[in-house]
Amino acid sequence: MKLNIDKLRLKWKVFAFIFGFCTLLIMILWLFQTVFLDSFYRVVKILEVKKNVNIIANNIDNKNVSDLIASISGDGETYIEISSLEGTNVVSSSNTKYKISLQDKITMISKAKDSNNDFYQEIIDSPPEKPTGNKNFIGELPPINMPPQGLTENKNFVQELPPANMKPAQSLMYLKLVKNSSGKTIAVFINAVVSPLDATVKTLRYQLYLVTGIMLILSVLLALIIAKRISRPIEEINKSAKQLASGNYDIHFNGKGFLEISELSNTLNTAAVELNKAEALRRELLANISHDLRTPLSLIYSYAEMIHDFPDEITPDQTQVIMDETQRLKTLVNDVLDISKLESGMQRLSLSKYNFTYSVKTTTERIAELVKKNVYSISFVHDKEVFICADETKITQALYNLLINAINYTGEDKIITVRQIASNGIVKIEVTDTGDGITPENLPYIWDRYYKVDKKHKRAIIGTGLGLSIVKKVIELHGGNYGVESQVGSGSTFWFELKTDKLS
CATH class of the missing domain: 3.30.565.10 (Histidine kinase-like ATPase, C-terminal domain)
Structure with missing residues (x-):
């Protein structure tokens, strides 16, 4: 059976719109926090890398540029290097974990020149990390005679290995060619890690389950409260308006809660007062016209009856009364017709x-x-x-x-x-x-x-x-x-x- 929304009560219409709006917000929140989160993260990462490169480029001749590089690459997941196109005058961050190979640098410079741009960027998959001399590297157990830090002799050592299905990290390699104060072209390289967000998305998803449930419950309650608050004064005005339509012009409208409803209530109160006046004028009009019609008709009938009963005693005054009252009736009827034509627009x-x-x-x-x-x-x-x-x-x-x-x-x-x-x-x-x-x-x-x-x-x-x-x-x-x-x-x-x- 097809539902006709025009026949729904105002309360349920308002409820449907508010609940639908809240549901739409939840859907948008899900999309942006799960489906599009990885894409947004990449965009933000690229913008951040570009911003850092521009900061370094603007301070290329600054003697404290090495300190600037150290502060930008302080999190350990960003490698920065400044060098001439010949490979001399290298200034780089102390963390060489994500150092760009010579072959990659030559390729990036070549591609930037071929495209006539002063920059080049590329996102590539980083190779899996190889164990180093550090015995605390994840996945390798420490020697038996060296218990892990924080564990006692009675505790068993537990090492959590990385998940087998964990995606490898990606890195954003960015190159910008700038000229220093001597007019020499300098290359600014950045290699920033783009960490996988699978664990973050999974955490957000669990949080969203809880948030969605809370928001749905709150949206239903809020929709019911608002719908009831909006519809109640309108329903009361509707009941009073039905009484007004039935002819009860003494009804009073009490619309409260909203400016528009209050104004509507005042307008209907004014309309009721004016309708009451119009009804009183209508009764008075009928009474007065009846009086003006009855008086000449009574006179005409009385004098006509007198003439009928006493035909030999007719005087000019008696016939004049009949003529005058007939003329008065004619004038009254003509005036009523004239004003009716004027009001209806028929009179040209x-x-x-x-x-x-x-x-x-x-x-x-x-x-x-x-x-x-x-x-x-x-x-x-x-x-x-x-x-x-x-x-x-x-x-x-x-x-x-x-x-x-x-x-x-x-x-x-x-x-x-x-x-x-x-x-x-x-x-x-x-x-x-x-x-x-x-x-x-x-x-x-x-x-x-x-x-x-x-x-x-x-x-x-x-x-x-x-x-x-x-x-x-x-x-x-x-x-x-x-x-x-x-x-x-x-x-x-x-x-x-x-x-x-x-x-x-």
Whole structure:
């Protein structure tokens, strides 16, 4: 059965990745400590020999070069010799165990010259060591009458012979040709032993068995702890998010442990608060629209029933009420359709250049005439005529809605001022009323549909209550700015800005 990793829980995914990473590290450790150890050792040995040769070459004219050679060859496994190409002026290390034969030196110099290089190196198998006069040489028993050092008369002498399968040592013979201060070519020879690492590799292998077992156990424990620590807050957030999706907007997210989880928790808390507000606005919208629909329908039905029951007592006022309420219903339905089209992107702009100042003046005068009988005073203030390129119908609708909003909420003096300000290619329209004003905490929400500051829905004098939402969408479609400035007790100023035509 094929395992789908996308369906694994986060905890087990994290565990798998961490455990896999630890396993990969162990494999790399095995490779570098066993398989590649001999190769690395050779590379390091070659680099060390080259470094020593360069040090000697740089001090070829130094009178203390013999001391330098002695310090470099102090371990006894390195033979160093300095001589001229004719074989004179020899300076060499005191340990001659790995001395380079004359034939090898001649061959190395010849090969270096043939290849036009100032150096030559070669790794060769060293011949087995031959016993010397030293009676303590490994493999040869000392005389019977001379007990080994450290053994008593009651102890038997035990001599460990070298393994039969032990590989012979190899040596790195290196030559570098340098010129001294007299311009004479000098040869620097080094013969360094490259010891076999079979015993070292075997020791490391046993150590790695133990280290691998410990690392596997620790990696499993560490992977489980980290996976649980990472997944627990996410699982808790997931549970809370499911409650949020089911409609419980009062849920609170408590994400801790990591910065990203904490930020996610705060973001979801903010989303829950906003969804709660949106749900409250939705209920209020439905209640307010139901109220605005029910009132004219009730009036229409009541007057129609009266006309039906008393056909001989019909008056013009009764039929006017029916006509007015029908018109109000029509306007409400049209506004709802308009804002739905604007929000869905179905409404397209019909752009054209027109006299913006004249359009604003005409709309203001038309509204002023409409509410003149209710003693409203609407004035328009401007300093010059401005032309813009926009959809005149929709801009006029936006201005109309701002005027209707001002009429519904202006003060007892019923004074409304429309002001045009044009500068730097921008024209700004301000509609100022003298009402009660809006508190700062309510300002961000007044552009929402049917949002009421006092939360008590009242029937507008004229309009449908959707005006500010339509203003917002229309100005956004034109790429303009909009806003409101208000002080409690001093009225409000609603405004929007548009770009003027370049030639105006």
